Amino acid sequence: MNAESKAFEQVSQERVAFLGTRPIPAKPYYDADWFELEREAVFRRSWMCVGHICEVPEKGSFIRRELEVLKASLLIVRGKDEKLRAFHNVCTHRGTQLVEEAQGKRTRFSCPYHMWTFGSDGELVSAPDFEQFHVAKEDCALKQVALEVIAGLIFVNFSKEPEALSDQLGDLVTQMESLPVARATTFSEYVYEIDANWKLTYDNFQENYHLRFIHPRSGGAACGKDNPFGYPAEVDFHGDHRTQTIWSNPDASAPAVQELGFGRTIPAAMEKGLLNTDAGRKYFALFPSFFMFGTPVQNFVHVVYPISAEKSRGVIRLYWVDEDGSASERFGREAIMVTAHDVHCEDTAVIEAGQRGISSGALEHIHMQTQESLCRHLFNVVEEKVHAYQAERNGS
Amino acid sequence: MSRKLPKGFEALEPFIAIWSANTAAQRDNLRTTVPAQQRAAFHRVIAPLANQALDQLDEKGLANFDAADENLMQLLLAYAHVGHAEEVQGSDEAKHAATRPRLRFTRAPADRATNADSLP
Ligand code: FES
Ligand SMILES: [Fe+2]
Numbered sequence: 001m002n003a004e005s006k007a008f009e010q011v012s013q014e015r016v017a018f019l020g021t022r023p024i025p026a027k028p029y030y031d032a033d034w035f036e037l038e039r040e041a042v043f044r045r046s047w048m049c050v051g052h053i054c055e056v057p058e059k060g061s062f063i064r065r066e067l068e069v070l071k072a073s074l075l076i077v078r079g080k081d082e083k084l085r086a087f088h089n090v091c092t093h094r095g096t097q098l099v100e101e102a103q104g105k106r107t108r109f110s111c112p113y114h115m116w117t118f119g120s121d122g123e124l125v126s127a128p129d130f131e132q133f134h135v136a137k138e139d140c141a142l143k144q145v146a147l148e149v150i151a152g153l154i155f156v157n158f159s160k161e162p163e164a165l166s167d168q169l170g171d172l173v174t175q176m177e178s179l180p181v182a183r184a185t186t187f188s189e190y191v192y193e194i195d196a197n198w199k200l201t202y203d204n205f206q207e208n209y210h211l212r213f214i215h216p217r218s219g220g221a222a223c224g225k226d227n228p229f230g231y232p233a234e235v236d237f238h239g240d241h242r243t244q245t246i247w248s249n250p251d252a253s254a255p256a257v258q259e260l261g262f263g264r265t266i267p268a269a270m271e272k273g274l275l276n277t278d279a280g281r282k283y284f285a286l287f288p289s290f291f292m293f294g295t296p297v298q299n300f301v302h303v304v305y306p307i308s309a310e311k312s313r314g315v316i317r318l319y320w321v322d323e324d325g326s327a328s329e330r331f332g333r334e335a336i337m338v339t340a341h342d343v344h345c346e347d348t349a350v351i352e353a354g355q356r357g358i359s360s361g362a363l364e365h366i367h368m369q370t371q372e373s374l375c376r377h378l379f380n381v382v383e384e385k386v387h388a389y390q391a392e393r394n395g396s
Numbered sequence: 397m398s399r400k401l402p403k404g405f406e407a408l409e410p411f412i413a414i415w416s417a418n419t420a421a422q423r424d425n426l427r428t429t430v431p432a433q434q435r436a437a438f439h440r441v442i443a444p445l446a447n448q449a450l451d452q453l454d455e456k457g458l459a460n461f462d463a464a465d466e467n468l469m470q471l472l473l474a475y476a477h478v479g480h481a482e483e484v485q486g487s488d489e490a491k492h493a494a495t496r497p498r499l500r501f502t503r504a505p506a507d508r509a510t511n512a513d514s515l516p
Binding site for chain 2: 186194255326
């Protein structure tokens with residue numbers, strides 16, 4: 001025990017009273033009409049994480065990303081001016097998708113249909129027999145989407161003039177920038193598809209109430225004597241975004257493979273200055289569907305991408321600074337990835353069981369307790385945006 | 397004849413054929429598909445050697461690995477998975493294995509033949 005350890009105190013209801021205590025309507029968690037509203041009210045107007053700058057390191061490097069919720073295919077390209085831009089992967093002649101590869105490096109992008117050719121800055125460079133057209137080349141550039149990089153992470157926003165994500169995040173930017181992700185050069189990744197609404201899926205990862213039941217073995221260290229549910233030490237709200245501070249169990253002990261995994265990466269992490277962060281116990285939940293866990297030796301990002309009202313997919317990445325420098329680092333990164341994966345695997349079945357129950361229409365409402373206030377906050381924000389969008393559409 | 401593993405790790409030789417893999421996805425699959433008894437037998441031998449093996453490989457440096465060092469590295473990477481089966485999941489491992497194919501490993505720094513990026 002050190003001087004800092006004190007008895008766990010859970011987040012009080014007063015702290016989150018501003019969120020209300022009403023039961024939450026169930027319909028938005030399965031209803032197709034509500035999902036259509038979310039497409040426009042939430043996803044077409046919010047910053048969504050689509051990758052990391054380490055994937056587009058050089059002039060001409062590009063990645064293609066599909067955002068099903070907006071029926072969009074995006075091309076994220078580093079131009080010859082080094083600038084990173086996001087474009088619709090859509091030829092401006094008659095709409096053909098330009099690029100099929102998931103990633104690569106090119107100076108020009110030629111449409112397979114009639115060979116319109118675009119530069120890495122999106123400008124139309126050449127088009128066969130262009131004299132026959134009735135439009136100027138300057139007006140045929142690829143359609144651009146707003147892009148912002150925070151802590152190395154690439155975010156896009158389909159609004160015409162979105163409020164900068166850094167302005168929305170305020171202090172959180174510095175905290176995020178202090179984590180390995182900001183300097184990452186490589187990553188581990190695993191992906192899943194799930195028959196569940198994006199909010200129901202996402203909520204599972206922003207409440208700890210389920211830990212001891214769903215993760216009795218893999219989540220053991222998260223719960224302890226004076227905090228049997230492993231509730232967060234703190235929660236915080238930043239506009240549409242929110243964070244929690246993960247409680248550290250002073251009595252936790254890890255199995256040998258995990259101790260070896262984490263222990264073996266620490267010397268290199270220390271040498272690289274990666275442990276100097278105040279955000280090491282922070283869990284960032286950026287609206288609408290982004291998570292990042294701050295632990296510097298397990299700095300993971302988890303994004304839930306909606307596909308339909310009852311279908312989503314998730315991408316989880318653990319970000320690393322530099323290629324493996326030693327056998328220890330190589331082993332540690334593999335083990336740390338498996339540790340995270342083991343936990344995440346245990347969640348999917350119960351999320352889908354929740355979706356089946358909700359989709360049956362048996363419930364008009366679901367209930368959220370004080371320690372599920374991050375889930376409540378997400379719903380409140382979504383609902384507010386959907387209502388504002390409806391009002392806007394009705395011209396009121 | 398060149399040795400299959402660095403000196404001192406001969407006890408691991410019988411496991412090379414089963415547990416060497418190119419990717420995290422393959423290692424995860426081995427954790428699931430190799431019969432439980434064989435998995436436990438591998439774990440019994442490698443767990444007490446892992447620390448020393450890493451020390452020795454660190455000393456050598458990744459750039460100087462010969463085939464024997466590479467074999468040992470691959471077994472350690474398999475231990476990263478198998479250790480979770482034996483030390484974390486224990487008797488729940490079979491149940492846990494059923495959940496794992498849902499979350500597909502698509503990339504890891506240790507992958508020898510890197511998969512294409514998974515984001516569609
Ligand atoms: S649609 Fe692309 S060149 Fe015609
Ligand atoms: Fe969980």
